[in-house]
Amino acid sequence: MWGGRFEGISDERMAEFTRSIDFDSVLAIDDIAGSIAHVHGLGRADLLAPDEVETLVHGLEGLRSEIEAGTLIWDPALEDVHMNLEAALRARIGPIAGRLHTGRSRNDQIATDIRLWLRRTLDGIDEAAVVMERALVGLADREGEAILPGMTHIQPAQPVLFAHHLLAYVEMLERDRGRMADCRRRANVSPLGSGALAGAGYPLDREATAAELGFDGVTANSLDGVSDRDFAVEALAAFALCMVHLSRLAEEITWWSNPRFGFVRAADSFSTGSSMMPNKKNPDPAELVRGKAARVIGELTGMLTLLKGLPLAYQKDMQDDKPPLFDAAATLETSLLVMAGMVATLSVDRDRMRVAAGEGFTTATAVADALVRRGVAFRAAHHIVAALVVEAECAGSMLGALDDATIAAALAASDDSIAIALVGDATVPGELRAAAELEGAMVGCDVIGGTAPRRVSAALAAAKARLGL
Secondary structure (H helix, E strand, O other): OOHHHOOOOOOHHHHHHHOOHHHHHHHHHHHHHHHHHHHHHHHHOOOOOHHHHHHHHHHHHHHHHHHHHOOOOOOHHHOOHHHHHHHHHHHHHOHHHHHOOOOOOHHHHHHHHHHHHHHHHHHHHHHHHHHHHHHHHHHHHHHOOOEEEEEEOOEEEEEEEHHHHHHHHHHHHHHHHHHHHHHHHHHOEEOOOOOOOOOOOOOOOHHHHHHHOOOOEEOOOHHHHHHOOHHHHHHHHHHHHHHHHHHHHHHHHHHHOOOOOOOEEOOHHHOEOOOOOOOOOEOHHHHHHHHHHHHHHHHHHHHHHHHOOOOOOOOHHHHHHHHHHHHHHHHHHHHHHHHHHHHHOOEEOHHHHHHHHOOOOOOHHHHHHHHHHOOOOHHHHHHHHHHHHHHHHHHOOOHHHOOHHHHHHHHHOOOOHHHHHHHHOOOHHHHHHHHOOHHHHHHOOOOOOOOOHHHHHHHHHHHHHHOOO
16 A cells, blocks of 8 residues: 555555545445546646546446445455545446546545535535434424423523423524534635645645535645644534433423323323333333433544644644544434424323412512512512412412412512502402413513414424425
8 A cells, every 4th residue: 555665465454454445435326426526637638638537436336336336345454444445446447547636635635525515514404403303393283282391490480381392492492503513614615735744745736626526725735725724623613512402301291291280191102111111111221312312422522632632734633623523423313313203293181281370479470560560669569479488388279379468568668668568459469460470471471582372373383494394
């Protein structure tokens, strides 16, 4: 492989240790695409005759057919995907295959291949994210009128529509898609023509080659072109954050499906049992998503650590940039599709949700807001309603069940003059009890992004339109 520079053969342990064909063979299609474009560039630079261009392109296209058919045999002795394909091309068309590598290094070759691979991989992940969004929107459309206890500090806070809660995850996924699209844009520049580090030694039209490969432009510095892996870090960061979002939903599904909550029930097709306990029905896909999120986060950390001490330009350490990137992408895409299937098949118990939504005096804020609308200062209203919560707690009742006398006493005990003046207003207790109902509490949150039914309905309609539902 190394020509006349070396007289001895590689130690078998070293050869096996430096081998990458076991994982970089997935780049074969991208390597062929880059090679064909490079051949055309050599032809434009008059470094290849037209018949040589034709022979090389025909040979590369034949290899592509073998790759797509799964019939190409990889030789581990040839170290990586590049040397395997060059050897296979030579076996097909003879010594002319040796002209393919003119003006090219494996350094700019692999940098190009990974960008091509990442571009199409991001497109596939984006499609999977859309599938997940559609599953969330579909469930919100089907069960959106259910009322969920909104939580802060894992304690009952305020009632929200179940659809509102689900649409929060749609917002997260939209941001994930935006991050990945932004990463794709920055990755979509061609390093081909950067050579090993100093640039190709021939008058290659890098921009024409980049255009043929669908890149938006070319890298501006040859050293950076072969050593930059920012795009891989960006992709891993986007993948890790998307996995965190899936993990948060997975955590909620595991709790919601516990009989103590009983809000949802996972379909048998997305559940497993126990080898020992006949009663068990476990939401294993959700649990695995939580675990796999940790793996992807670790792969991001590993990539950053890999790069942090590397001087310019290419270093062999960078061979290990591919396994974490490949694994994280595959993990995220699979997780999106599995979670989409799980969400789409969830059964919802609206009654259990509603009962839980009414626990913990979740409508107290709405009652305070009702007093504020009557002119009471919010801090005074907060104290008045807190006193009413204590009364309801002692009586073992709901806020909406408190009688007029109890409400009047709480108002009279306030230091707010307007609250005191409301003691004689017979309409106030009824207004407060209406605000203390779940529906009344939600109607009051009538702002863009709020859980008021009309706002959620509009947000759901917008999401459906965006997703073509």
